[in-house]
Amino acid sequence: MKKNQINFKFKKILLLLDNFIEKCYRDDPELDECLKYSGNKFASYLHEGIPEIDLENVEPVVIDEISISLGDTEDAYRATFSNIEAYGVSNISVARVRNDIETYQFQITYEIPFIKV
Numbered sequence: 001m002k003k004n005q006i007n008f009k010f011k012k013i014l015l016l017l018d019n020f021i022e023k024c025y026r027d028d029p030e031l032d033e034c035l036k037y038s039g040n041k042f043a044s045y046l047h048e049g050i051p052e053i054d055l056e057n058v059e060p061v062v063i064d065e066i067s068i069s070l071g072d073t074e075d076a077y078r079a080t081f082s083n084i085e086a087y088g089v090s091n092i093s094v095a096r097v098r099n100d101i102e103t104y105q106f107q108i109t110y111e112i113p114f115i116k117v
Helices: 003-017 031-043
Strands: 061-070 077-086 093-100 105-111
Touching: 031 093, 031 105
Parallel strands: none
Antiparallel strands: 061 077, 093 105
């Protein structure tokens, strides 16, 4: 793909995203709340996907491998699971946002109420 094609596609995505997110302004005294609202507005589309920007349904999320360990001794319980399909991730919501707009740093806390594997 040529540079001009990439720039065009990126601009198209930005214009289309305008329909799926809320605009927030850096001088807004409630910027954190605006970012939270905008994140939740966008997250509400994740279950179905957004074909206009080539974003497919996010489910299932495939986890290549996950290991758990209970205890520190040799006889502790250990298990490794492979090729896990997780459902429920599209029910994500933004619970909290803290920003430092001067350094462009954001701390975002997400909640996923239930994940089924």
